[in-house]
Amino acid sequence: MDYVVTAELEPPVEASDLDPLQREGVAALLDRQLALVEGVSGPAEADIDVLDYRITVHPNGASVVLALDAPGLLPAEEAAAMVLNELIGESELLVGWSVAHSEVRITEDEFNQSLAAAEAVGRDAGDTGLEAAVEEALESAGEEESSLDTEHWRIKLDELAGGLRAFDLDVFGTSSPQTARLAAGALIHAVRVVTDEIFYDELALAVNNASADDAVGLLVLEELPPCYEHRYDAWFARAFLLSSAAVAARLTEPSWTPPRTVAEALALRLFINEAQVLLEAAELMSWEDGEPVFAAFAGKAFAGTDHEDLYLVDFMALEDSPDAMSARLEEQFRERGLTFDQWFEPRDTGTGMHPYLHRTSDDSTDL
Structure with a gap:
């Protein structure tokens, strides 16, 4: 069964206001590490495959969307957290970072509906439907954050202009x-x-x-x-x-x-x-x-x-x-x-x- 899980990664308190260059660095690091992950062992030694992922980094951390083939909702959430915790633990550049939460944003039924919609318009239901589901989760998770992020910087730069x-x-x-x-x-x-x-x-x-x-x-x-x-x-x-x-x-x-x-x-x-x-x-x-x-x-x-x-x-x-x-x-x-x-x-x-x-x-x- 396929699930799309959204996880939030938080930096240490002293680095909680990431500037644009730092965000690019975090995004590149996460992308490089996640590209190497094909799967993880879940409960009862069940194999959970990582099908796709998306990364959005904002001033207060990073949102990671993982598409997983897992036996159930809870194993999917646990597997996502496990993957990201191991990734953080293995990187000296992410010392102090943590996984704030990991939750399924698109359930099996919603995912299947996305696949059906893909089939209805004649697209490939396997890859393209999965990509659409991941993009949907990413947009819903990041749209509000992006808007707040932009307004945050608009106010901050306006305050700094007098300098x-x-x-x-x-x-x-x-x-x-x-x-x-x-x-x-x-x-x-x-x-x-x-x-x-x-x-x-x-x-x-x-x-x-x-x-x-x-x-x-x-x-x-x-x-x-x-x-x-x-x-x-x-x-x-x-x-x-x-x-x-x-x-x-x-x-x-x-x-x-x-x-x-x-x-x-x-x-x-x-x-x-x-x-x-x-x-x-x-x-x-x-x-x-x-x-x-x-x-x-x-x-x-x-x-x-x-x-x-x-x-x-x-x-x-x-x-x-x-x-x-x-x-x-x-x-x-x-x-x-x-x-x-x-x-x-x-x-x-x-x-x-x-x-x-x-x-x-x-x-x-x-x-």
């Missing part, structure tokens, strides 16, 4: 005050997200004495230009954190000071990208609608600070005389102040430089 004091809202080039406030609030929230992610990446690189080109699971440093990823080590992460903090602080000041260094420009780019990700994930502004809004902001905020060309080349992937080609590109970048060792140097020679950013040949031994 962007360095610019008037017309910097976003939109005639809609609501759109501009959402964009402003998203930028302020993005600062928090990116800052946390840099801390995480620094720890991962320091513990493993690694650089970004051989590290796995980094959250934000992988979004920097790939041409220098072999230089993104723990020292760099700490230095980049100082640069991002400087930009973040200036966003909240009464007037705007454009990025003074390449590193600051890259940090601002990360803030903008994270803001767009958040608005799209919260279903408040699609990526397409957000592009002109944040392009208008970028046009004023960067004030010509050069950095875009760093994303157009990968030194490590050059095939045609890579050493000579890299040397030539490096020299061109140096003339424009874009080489890695110039990233933390202020363009304005009259501007001071944080002492930590003066890296010497001995700094690599401090890790």
Whole structure:
């Protein structure tokens, strides 16, 4: 007999407000783990097959819909809870998570009605009917949550919008005050997200004495230009954190000071990208609608600070005389102040430089 079971997974209390990137990570992790599960042993050693699943992650946890072939309603609910508890127990990244409840949302009769309806319109009753039943359960379980989630973020971003004091809202080039406030609030929230992610990446690189080109699971440093990823080590992460903090602080000041260094420009780019990700994930502004809004902001905020060309080349992937080609590109970048060792140097020679950013040949031994 086929049952569709909905289970709610809850994170630990201290992580109960998942941001969009964290939600994507949880969804990817659950999907990867559930894809490996074919079945579970139920009561009296009965085999219970996992036929299909759907995952929806929201700020307060995750909803998982499982389609199971089980001998009864209670075994189906117990099997779903067992699968998810084992999944949580085997993943170090889900420590502290728990299964809040597991219940059948579509009974055998309702499921059969769905199959009959599928047959009536000439579809395949086995696979397509099952998929329709799972989608029905997912929609009924997630529709209300999605609506609440969107409204939650609308209110939160509106409250945060006032934190962007360095610019008037017309910097976003939109005639809609609501759109501009959402964009402003998203930028302020993005600062928090990116800052946390840099801390995480620094720890991962320091513990493993690694650089970004051989590290796995980094959250934000992988979004920097790939041409220098072999230089993104723990020292760099700490230095980049100082640069991002400087930009973040200036966003909240009464007037705007454009990025003074390449590193600051890259940090601002990360803030903008994270803001767009958040608005799209919260279903408040699609990526397409957000592009002109944040392009208008970028046009004023960067004030010509050069950095875009760093994303157009990968030194490590050059095939045609890579050493000579890299040397030539490096020299061109140096003339424009874009080489890695110039990233933390202020363009304005009259501007001071944080002492930590003066890296010497001995700094690599401090890790």
